[in-house]
Amino acid sequence: MHLQQLLVVIDPTQPQQPALERAAWIARRSGAALELLICEFHGALDGGALFDRSTLEKARASLLEQRRDWLERLAEPLRQEGLKVGIEARWGKPLYKMIDARVAELRPDLVLKTAHSHGLLQRLLLSNSSWQLIRHCPAPLWLVKPDREWQGRRLAAALDPTHSADKPASLDRLLIDCTQALGKALGLEDHYLHSYAPLPRTLVFDAELVADYEYYVERTGARHREAFDALLGQYPIAAPRRHLLQGFAEEALPQFVTDNGIDLLVMGAIARGHLDTALIGHTAERVLEAVDCDLLVIKPVASASQ
Known part of the structure; x- marks a missing residue:
């Protein structure tokens, strides 16, 4: 970048x-x-x-x-x-x-x-410019949260190596490249995150999975660890700056940001239809509402103009 x-x-x-x-x-x-x-x-x-x-x-x-x-x-x-x-x-x-x-x-x-925080109703009505810019802005979008003092020490990229949110693999590589470039240009310590959430036991309806739920959780974690390590293994990123988190992104990422003094969270977003975003919202949008640091939203080139 x-x-x-x-x-x-x-x-x-x-x-x-x-x-x-x-x-x-x-x-x-x-x-x-x-x-x-x-x-x-x-x-x-x-x-x-x-x-x-x-x-x-x-x-x-x-x-x-x-x-x-x-x-x-x-x-x-x-x-x-x-x-x-x-x-x-x-x-x-x-x-x-x-x-x-x-x-x-x-x-x-x-x-x-x-970016000032707004309620759920405004997000559903598509009435807030920050939500619209996340979806449509063709350039990288840095949303500044005004309620936290800027320290300028650390940034973190939220990655999705299993592509569970339908993001292309190239987007993760773009996020890593941008995070490394920003860290070098601005003197920020760069970190890399991936969060995953196994289905809660109460939502598992397969009898075999219910009978061995702990194995299912362990296998899920191993699959995400393997994908995360395979992605970051292509880059000279030290182990202390790699973080595999268990939990839903909108909960795990804000908690990591708070616990580790992250100043800027880098996330990817893809353009989708209005109905989809109105009813569900991007992960980036849900995290923006919860996180207390700045957020940098980056789109793949192909979707930035959608």
């Missing part, structure tokens, strides 16, 4: 910008350029009978000019440090489509956005 251009989504509703803070931290270590993107939309300025078209256009232009002035104020201290910072202000909605359009033009190496 190259770090030459970062796109930072600025939230016009918040005085603090954790995504910008994180992007500046990355840029200081990598030399990457930043672009600060703000997207505005107000229904009252989009149309209606009270104002003519010319008046509405002037009002929108005035608002965007105010936003550009604010972006310049955010950018100036960073420029004084020697960082390269550009700004962009746009009118439109929904937010995730505006971001995706700018990604297609700028082709950044990373998109950074602050």
Whole structure:
């Protein structure tokens, strides 16, 4: 993964910008350029009978000019440090489509956005931009969790060597390559995780498995260990940085993050249909809701445009 251009989504509703803070931290270590993107939309300025078209256009232009002035104020201290910072202000909605359009033009190496936790109902209604960006953003998406102080010490990649989530094998290799590159570029200690969960005894209906449930659990663990070791055996990754966890990903991964001081969790995601994601949600989405560190979501090239 190259770090030459970062796109930072600025939230016009918040005085603090954790995504910008994180992007500046990355840029200081990598030399990457930043672009600060703000997207505005107000229904009252989009149309209606009270104002003519010319008046509405002037009002929108005035608002965007105010936003550009604010972006310049955010950018100036960073420029004084020697960082390269550009700004962009746009009118439109929904937010995730505006971001995706700018990604297609700028082709950044990373998109950074602050991710506030939201309830299950909002996720099911597909109304939150973070969930939409996880599904649709063609660039690697770094979601910044604002409630935890950034230490900048460790990152971990969550792998799926048995492809139980229908992810292609190439995605695991991409995650490892990106994690190693980020660790080297940013001075982070890299770790590699795989979690698996045998069926609970109460959900095993096969009489033979019920009779020897312990053997079934042992065999399941051995199969995952073999696949995990075979994948990581292709890389010079020391044993202390390999972690096989037993448990569901949305429980085991957040617990590992907390216990081991992980600052950034790297996960893969594949594009799926709207109905599937509405009813189930990606593992990455469920983990985002539970994890208390930043999350980097990476898609295989073939699915990033779906």
